[in-house]
Structure formats: C-alpha cells, structure tokens
Amino acid sequence: MIKNDKVEIIRDEELDEIELGDIQQFKEGEMYQIKILGGKESVLLSLQNGNFFCVGNSCAHYGAPMHKGVLGSGYVTCSYHNAQFDLTTGKALNGPSMDGLPKFETKQKDGKLYAILPKTLPLNIEPTFIKRDPQDNRVFIIIGSGPGGYSAAETLRQEGYTGKIILISDESFPPYNRPALSKNLKVKVDNILLREEKFFNDKLELEFMKNTKVESVEPVTHTVKLASGSILKYDKVLIATGSTPNQLNVPGSNLNNIFVLRNIEDNNSIQNFSKEGARVVIIGSSFIGMELASAMNKLGVKVTIISNSKTPFESSLGSRIGNALKNLFEQKGVEFFLNSKIKCFRGKSGNVNGVELDNGEVIQADAVIYGIGVTPNTSILKNITKRSDGSLEVDPFMKVVNSQDVFVAGDIASFPYFKTGELIRSEHWNSAMNQGRIAAKNMMNKFVPYSEIPFFWSSFFGKSIRFSGFAKEYDDICYEGEVDKLNFIAYFTKNQKVIAVAYMGMDNFTSIASEAIKSNLMPTLSELQLSLANSKSITEKVKNHINKVDIQKIN
Known part of the structure; x- marks a missing residue:
C-alpha cells in the first residue's frame, strides 16, 4: 500500500503498461475517461491531429473530473473553476491551480493503445522551478501574498528568472485560499494554505517577509520603504495588495462586533458568532454577504440581510435571478430588508446590539458584518495618478501606464479588456491568479498580453x-x-x-x-x-x- 498526498492507492508493483483500448475506437478531437485497475482509477485520453495525449483525470485544483470539461486545441479546461492544463506537458496554464496534471506516455502495439504509468499514480504535479543564481543581481519585489503575488512568484521561477525575489506580506501566514473564508466559518488556516512556508524558501528560494507593512513605493527611485523605516531597492516591482472592504460612516459604526471579512483573522473573529441562536446582521446582498449568510445559516445562526438594492445580486445578475436566489435563502430562514438604508448602529456597553433603519425599525444583532464592496489598496504607490475608484491603469502587459518597472495584478488593476478595449476591473480569484502569471512574464520582458475572459464562481446552500x-x-x-x-x-x-x-x-x-x-x-x-x-x-x-x-x- 502506497500513500499518496490525498488518497491511498493500491497497485500491482509489476504493472506499468496498461491497455486503454482499440486504437480505432478513439475519434479525432474527442476526449475519454478511461477507467483502469478495475475502475478504481481513471486517466483522461484525447486524440488531436493524430496524436494521443494521456493525463490525470482529476483537476489539480479541487479534484473535479477533467473529462467533464472542454477539450481545447492542445489543452483541457476544467468544468468547475476554469483551471486549464497543457496536454503535452500537463502544466497549469490558467485558472486557480499552479500545480499541473500528471502526464503519461502512450504506446501503440498490435492495434491497441497502452499508457505507461508510474508505480504510483499521482493526483497532481508540482511545477519545475529554476534555481536561484547568486551571480544574478536583479531584484524583483512582490508586494502582497494573495493570488496575484503568489502566482507571480511561482511563475518567475517557472519561466527562468534566477534573480532575487522578495515577497512582502502584511499577514502572518503563507498564501492561502481566500475564497474559502466566506464559505466556511469553521475553517483553519492550515487546511487552506496554498503552499507550506518552507516551499517558498526551499523551492522558490525567495525572501518571504511576513508581518511586514509597506509605507510607500517610489517609482522614480525604484525603492520600497517599509513601515519599519527600511529601504529596499528593486529593479522591478509587482503590486498585488488587493482591496479593503468598505464600511459605513454612520453613528455607532465604532462599536465592537462590527466586522468585515478579508483575511483569516476576520474569519476567526466572525467564528465566535457562528453558533446556534446567535443573531447576525449582514449589510449587503452581493456575493460576500450572501455566501456568509449561507454559511452562518447552516450553523444555526439567525441571519438578517439588509441591502439598499431591490433584489439580491441586482447589479451583477439582474432581478429575476436575484429573486430566485432570494426565495432559496428565505426558504432556509434568512430574513431580508431590501431597498433599505441604515440610520445608525445601536449598542450597549460598547458592543453592537441592533441596527436601526431610516424608517425607525430596529433589527436586533449580536454582530454585524459588512459586505458592501471594496476599495483598491493603492495608497502606497507615490507619484502615479490613480483612477477615480482608486485603481491603477495598466497596459495589456499589466504594467502601470506612464511608469517604469511597476506592474500590478488583482483588485487594484484597471486593465484594457481585450474584447472591447474598455478599461475594466475584475475583482475575482481567477483574474488575480492569471494577472499575476502575465505580470511575472512581462517583468521578464516576454511581452505576453493579458487576454482572458473574466470568470468567477460562488455557492450557497x-x-x-x-x-x-x-x-x-x-x-x-x-x-x-x-x-x-x-x-x-x-x-x-x-x-x-x-x-x-x-x-x-x-x-x-x-x-x-x-x-x-x-x-x-x-x-x-x-x-x-x-x-x-x-x-x-x-x-x-x-x-x-x-x-x-x-x-x-x-x-
């Protein structure tokens, strides 16, 4: 019995050449789930331009069956979260995974097709990284360890950058799966880490500065000033600082137990009120607020949603879909106050205990959570003009316009959408991951434009x-x-x-x-x-x- 990362696999140690079927049964441009070892495992087989490609059939992101996705020309895309993998190498190309699919060689003999499999069938494959060269004096600084910064750091080493990388984060942990925070209120950070901390030291050979705040980035002098007063010189810098959740400026907004959700510490604070019988008011009826409402309701929390919209998701999904989802939530016991404005927060002994609407109605609350949008974190960047929403305009290569050697990724980027040319923002995990990849390549002067269709997912109940x-x-x-x-x-x-x-x-x-x-x-x-x-x-x-x-x- 051999124990793999996530499952135990029992294999015949002498078995390394497995028949997949008659060659003539496989059609050009199609892909197939091939069950092996009595149906206990499977691989994904495709035929394109007369060439067979055999890779693992479980997505490296969440383990979804790859045969239910889409076969592209030279790649396959997962049907769950748009993770995309190269069929020739198994390498992750786009989407939320940095690990790739295992790639297996095929062999044709006597009209049959065989796969040459390793003794242990892996679920995913870690990328190959180039080693740091001490003689390479270039310094690339990445500010922010969210999806944009994390994917950029790995991409630099995948693409052959041998200089110094400094990854700066104001958080206490290595990069983690942030979308899980609003969907799981019993989550532990160790269970959602994207990589262990030693990975950044041993595999990427970078300097990881945790719990470090950046005071400013000075493009003219190519320096980063830390809150400690230290000055770091860079050749190129990537800013992937994300955004800050918006809050209301009304009487009582300084009371205790009024929360936002942005990081694991916020999630841990909210967990204290995620219990049977607690009364929680969520302000906002878009994705973060609705995901939280679902997660808390399942834990027995009495959830009330207050929104100035006429229906949930009104601006993003339209009223018909919004009302259908509202019905789902109401069936589960979630209460809505829509088309409503908040007058103030009420409290006792310094803690919030109610939310008063402008019509005088008061909703009792043991805690309040904001879900009313975000503002880009760009205040650290000096001497560069920001857009009216606080974001930074970038060119198709994710470089800040009218700047030298400054790149951005994620929530803070206003980028030219390749379908229309208009400047847009995409505040979603996949977008930040893909922009980090593209920014890293262009920090290395590869001149690869960002040309992805925005994609996001959400779930409730x-x-x-x-x-x-x-x-x-x-x-x-x-x-x-x-x-x-x-x-x-x-x-x-x-x-x-x-x-x-x-x-x-x-x-x-x-x-x-x-x-x-x-x-x-x-x-x-x-x-x-x-x-x-x-x-x-x-x-x-x-x-x-x-x-x-x-x-x-x-x-």
Whole structure:
C-alpha cells in the first residue's frame, strides 16, 4: 500500500503498461475517461491531429473530473473553476491551480493503445522551478501574498528568472485560499494554505517577509520603504495588495462586533458568532454577504440581510435571478430588508446590539458584518495618478501606464479588456491568479498580453453559480432553462452580442461559455430568442471550432 498526498492507492508493483483500448475506437478531437485497475482509477485520453495525449483525470485544483470539461486545441479546461492544463506537458496554464496534471506516455502495439504509468499514480504535479543564481543581481519585489503575488512568484521561477525575489506580506501566514473564508466559518488556516512556508524558501528560494507593512513605493527611485523605516531597492516591482472592504460612516459604526471579512483573522473573529441562536446582521446582498449568510445559516445562526438594492445580486445578475436566489435563502430562514438604508448602529456597553433603519425599525444583532464592496489598496504607490475608484491603469502587459518597472495584478488593476478595449476591473480569484502569471512574464520582458475572459464562481446552500464574461452594462438577458428552479443559463447581451453568461445546475457549460465568448462563437440575442441557438448548439460550435485549430500553434 502506497500513500499518496490525498488518497491511498493500491497497485500491482509489476504493472506499468496498461491497455486503454482499440486504437480505432478513439475519434479525432474527442476526449475519454478511461477507467483502469478495475475502475478504481481513471486517466483522461484525447486524440488531436493524430496524436494521443494521456493525463490525470482529476483537476489539480479541487479534484473535479477533467473529462467533464472542454477539450481545447492542445489543452483541457476544467468544468468547475476554469483551471486549464497543457496536454503535452500537463502544466497549469490558467485558472486557480499552479500545480499541473500528471502526464503519461502512450504506446501503440498490435492495434491497441497502452499508457505507461508510474508505480504510483499521482493526483497532481508540482511545477519545475529554476534555481536561484547568486551571480544574478536583479531584484524583483512582490508586494502582497494573495493570488496575484503568489502566482507571480511561482511563475518567475517557472519561466527562468534566477534573480532575487522578495515577497512582502502584511499577514502572518503563507498564501492561502481566500475564497474559502466566506464559505466556511469553521475553517483553519492550515487546511487552506496554498503552499507550506518552507516551499517558498526551499523551492522558490525567495525572501518571504511576513508581518511586514509597506509605507510607500517610489517609482522614480525604484525603492520600497517599509513601515519599519527600511529601504529596499528593486529593479522591478509587482503590486498585488488587493482591496479593503468598505464600511459605513454612520453613528455607532465604532462599536465592537462590527466586522468585515478579508483575511483569516476576520474569519476567526466572525467564528465566535457562528453558533446556534446567535443573531447576525449582514449589510449587503452581493456575493460576500450572501455566501456568509449561507454559511452562518447552516450553523444555526439567525441571519438578517439588509441591502439598499431591490433584489439580491441586482447589479451583477439582474432581478429575476436575484429573486430566485432570494426565495432559496428565505426558504432556509434568512430574513431580508431590501431597498433599505441604515440610520445608525445601536449598542450597549460598547458592543453592537441592533441596527436601526431610516424608517425607525430596529433589527436586533449580536454582530454585524459588512459586505458592501471594496476599495483598491493603492495608497502606497507615490507619484502615479490613480483612477477615480482608486485603481491603477495598466497596459495589456499589466504594467502601470506612464511608469517604469511597476506592474500590478488583482483588485487594484484597471486593465484594457481585450474584447472591447474598455478599461475594466475584475475583482475575482481567477483574474488575480492569471494577472499575476502575465505580470511575472512581462517583468521578464516576454511581452505576453493579458487576454482572458473574466470568470468567477460562488455557492450557497450546496448550489453553485458560475459567471463567464464581463457585463457591467448590458441591454437584455435571455434565459434558457428554469430560473425559479435554479437550473438555467442566462445570456447577458449588448448590441445583440452575448457578452457574459451566468449558469446554475449546468456545470458542464462552464468552460464552454468562456471559450465561446473568447472565440466569438456565441449566437446573437435574436437567435437565442427565436430558439435558433441554445447551449447544445453552442457546445457543438465550440467543439467544431477547436478541431479546426492547429495544435502546433498553441503554446
């Protein structure tokens, strides 16, 4: 019995060449789940341009079955969270995973196809990193250890950078899975670490400065000043400082037990009120607030949501989807006060005990949690103009415009969306991860533009919603399926074009939607309304398109 990272695998130690099937049964441009060892394990097999590719069938992110995803030209994309992997190498290309899929060689003999498997079948493969060269005097500083900073640090070493890396974080822990904080109020930081701390020292050979605050970044002098007074010189700097949750400035806002949720310490504080019978008011009815409401309700907390919107998710998903989700929450016992404004917080002995609305109604509360948006953390950057929302404008290479050697990633970046050219922000985990990758490559002068379709996911009460595209402004929404039953696809359109898609209960459409938007394969609004196109026809169109792309042109 051999123990792997996450499962125990029992294998015949003499078995290393496994038959996958007759060669003629596999079709060009298709992928297959091949069960092996009596169905206990499986691999993913695909055939493109006459070449067979065999990789692990469990996503390196959350273990989702890769055969339910989308086969691209030279890559495969997971249907859960859009993690994308190279079929030739197994390397993670995009999405929330830095680890790759195991890649297995194939062999043809007597009309049969075989896979050459290792004695222990791994679940994922750690990237290969170049060693630090003490003779390389370049210094790259990364400020922020969230998804953007974390992915940039690994990418630098993957792509061949041998100079010094300094990773600065104001937190006490190595990078961790921040999206878990609003979905799990019993989480322990050790269970959500993206990498152990020794990984950064041993594998990336970088200087990891925890619990360190940055006072300023001076692009003119290429220096970073720490709150301690120390000055660090850099050749290039990546700022990935994320954002700060917004709060209300009303009477009583300084009372105790009024929280935001941004880091593990915030989660730990909120955990004290995540118990049977506690009364918690959540201000805001978008993703953070609704995820928290779901997580707390399942723990027996009496949750009340106050929002100035007419429906939950009104600005992001529209009123029809918002009302359907509101019904789900109300069925679970969550109470809503919508289209409401807060007059003040009431308290006793310094602790909040109620929230008073502008109509005089008071909602009792043992704790209050904000979920009303964020503001980019860019105050440390000096002598560079910021946009009205506090973000930094970058070019397609994630470099701050009108600056030298300053790159950014994540919430603080306003980047040119490659589909429209407009400057947008995407405050989501996948976007920050991918921007960190791109920024790192361009810090090395590789000149790779950022050209990804924004994607995010959320979940409440065991139901997931996924969103591909960008639709801050749209003309119409066309629906497929049953919105009231939370089994639907919603096509957001502008000028007859589908610019974004939201979907629930149809996980297999996740990677299809992103691919269709990116490759201009979406139908028009009229075609959707006249039932001339639907998710099935879009899926076929994407598959046909991919089969026409030459695999040799894909990096």
